[in-house]
Amino acid sequence: MASQDNTHRLYGVPHSLYTGIARCYLRTQGIAYTEIPTTDADFHTRILPIIQRSIIPVLETPQGDIVQDSLDIIDHFEQQGVRYSAYPGGLLQRVLSVIIAYYGTQAMLPHAMHYRWSYREAQEGFLHDQFAAGAGDAMADKIMARMNAYLPQLGVDAHTAPEIEASYLQLLDTLNAHFAEHPYLFGGRPSLGDYGLIGPLFAHLGRDPVPANLMKTRAPKVFRWVERMTAPGLDTPEFPGYGDAYLADDGIPATLEPLLRQIADEIFPMLTDKLAFMDALIQEHAPEDGQPVSAKPHQRYVGVVETAFRGVPVQAGVQPYLLYVLRKADALLAEGSPHDQARVREALAEWGLTAALPGERGYTVDRRDHIEVWKRT
Structure with missing residues (x-):
């Protein structure tokens, strides 16, 4: 179904990790879109038969094309040309941006899900409200129970929980030091790595009460980066004169190296x-x-x-x-x-x-x- 204007339709929900990635990208680029919940009749009658499974986000272009997966949505627009490309010009920066995106979208799933579901009792009211808003009150508890059941598949248990929390605190400290000097990972605009990290650091860790309060009190620069990533365009008043370019000469700032070493320590073996x-x-x-x-x-x-x-x-x-x-x-x-x-x-x-x-x-x-x-x- 082609749109009558130039507005894209983004099927997703506010508390979805992967929807958050696509949403941030659309906002940064100034791409007109309307976010539509999965309870919408169109999602069930038109979108699900096409994508063959209940999964978000899904983008429908004004021409009626369907793109599923947050990273594919980014690449869809990158191929058309955008103002702030998510792919740096330097080869090392580009490769690292993918590795960091992997860390955010895959290796940080245990962090996101642990802080959401292991602390469920402390934030039950907020979580139920969010899931009910996206799927209706009758379905909220069923969906929450299903999501809670994913913890074992992600390796979240009583033995790993302390290490997951230690990892999150280390990450907050490292990123807080980096974002004190740079608005984004590789300079003046968000890279694919930034978009990968924003998934868990916004939808779960930056919104759910327990981890969000921890972020605000321990790492205010990280919380400010989350705000920056979710704002329209580039929101960088703290960095006057910094510009919107990636760091020159394929440079990797010293403040980013602790993150790279943490990623290596955690994604292997x-x-x-x-x-x-x-x-x-x-x-x-x-x-x-x-x-x-x-x-x-x-x-x-x-x-x-x-x-x-x-x-x-x-x-x-x-x-x-x-x-x-x-x-x-x-x-x-x-x-x-x-x-x-x-x-x-x-x-x-x-x-x-x-x-x-x-x-x-x-x-x-x-x-x-x-x-x-x-x-x-």
């Missing part, structure tokens, strides 16, 4: 264990090119792996989607000259992030007809 699980899955089942990654479109996990988070043993579900995200880093690196590729790999090795690049494995994850599928390479 979980990431390498999940990739090894998928390698074995492909070896055993030899799926055809284009075959869906799971038996049913709504099933995003393909198994469970024994791994560790910050040295604590844990079981975690394996989502092939993680490979869909990180392949962007491989693709961007391949665009660079041999000299620049070597320079980037050297920097990644220094921060312990070399294994964040999946590299050639004979397969990858693609999206066709809005569903993740195996792609043979």
Whole structure:
């Protein structure tokens, strides 16, 4: 259904991690949109049959095209040209922005869900109000119970909870120091990395009462960045004369290096264990090119792996989607000259992030007809 004006339709809800990413991007770019809840009749009668599963966000363009997934929504507009590109000009900055986006959209899911559901009693009124607003009062408790049940798949339990909280406090301290000197991760405009982090740091950790109060009191510069990311355009009055460009010469500010080292400390060995699980899955089942990654479109996990988070043993579900995200880093690196590729790999090795690049494995994850599928390479 084509729109009568130039307004896009964004199907989502305020408390959704991935909707928040798309919303921030649309606001930054000044793209006209209307946000529509999933209770809207159009979502059920027109959108769900197209995307084949209940998932948000979904963007409908004025021409009637459908784009599902926050990162795909960003790339949809990047291909058309926007004022503030989310992809820095420097190769190292571009690759790191994808790795940080992976950290925010995948590795921080335990942080987001732990602070939302492990502290449910302390923030029940707020959570019920938010879920009821998005799905109706009758469905709110059912959806909340289902979301609460995801904790084990994310590796959230009594053993990992203290490390998840220690990780969050470390992240707040690191980002607070960085955003005291820079408005965004790589300079004067948000990168894909900023958009990846805003997902959990807005929808869950920046809105739910318990973690949001912690952010405000411990890391006010981070809370201000959250406000900045959710404002129209670039909201940087604290940085007069800073400009809206990325840092020159592919520069990485010293204040960002602690974040990169924390990411390396936390995504491994979980990431390498999940990739090894998928390698074995492909070896055993030899799926055809284009075959869906799971038996049913709504099933995003393909198994469970024994791994560790910050040295604590844990079981975690394996989502092939993680490979869909990180392949962007491989693709961007391949665009660079041999000299620049070597320079980037050297920097990644220094921060312990070399294994964040999946590299050639004979397969990858693609999206066709809005569903993740195996792609043979």
